[in-house]
Amino acid sequence: MPDAARPDRSPVAEGSPGGPGAPGLVSPVRTVVYFYSSTSGMVRSFALRLGREAFDLGDREVRRSVPDGPWVLLTPSYKTGNVDNDTIPEPVRRFLASPVTRRRLVGVMGSGNRNFGEHYQAACRQIARTSGRPVLFEFELQGTTWDVEEARSILEDLDRALDVEHTRREAGAQA
């Protein structure tokens, strides 16, 4: 959840009850997702099916907030003719302007369309390259049911890995 969460920047999706996050089954770390989606809403549709908190970067209050823990970016690519910088949606670019936000980013997922050839997933790949974070998953358009399951599983693995890291650091700090 972002710092100083208020209703107008609350997630558009919550974790599903009894699913990931059920006591004793998975790690307590819950990586949140921040996504941008245009009016065609394909990324939004995917984000809503992930079963965890998802914040919409189309919302100005969300864009102005800073994630208070590890987060994953979910972005489409938009090639509008400028080879240098137009492929990353502006709301995503603005959100990434904060150094703290960039530091807490743990990975990137992308929605694209293979019809765009060499520009396929350009935004996701460019952000991963410049941030040094991994591309966690790529899919086309709103994704298939399989894509959603795969992304859920990747996020759960990520939660567990971050939890191990967190526990290790805590133990190190107390030693």
Ligand SMILES: Cc1cc2nc3c(=O)[nH]c(=O)nc-3n(C[C@H](O)[C@H](O)[C@H](O)COP(=O)(O)O)c2cc1C
């Ligand atoms: C004008 C336009 C430009 C696009 N440019 C790219 C591109 O460069 N690379 C890519 O992989 N997909 C590209 N796409 C596909 C979108 O990224 C993809 O459809 C995505 O699912 C859209 O998500 P949204 O509906 O949530 O905005 C483009 C789509 C449109 C309409």
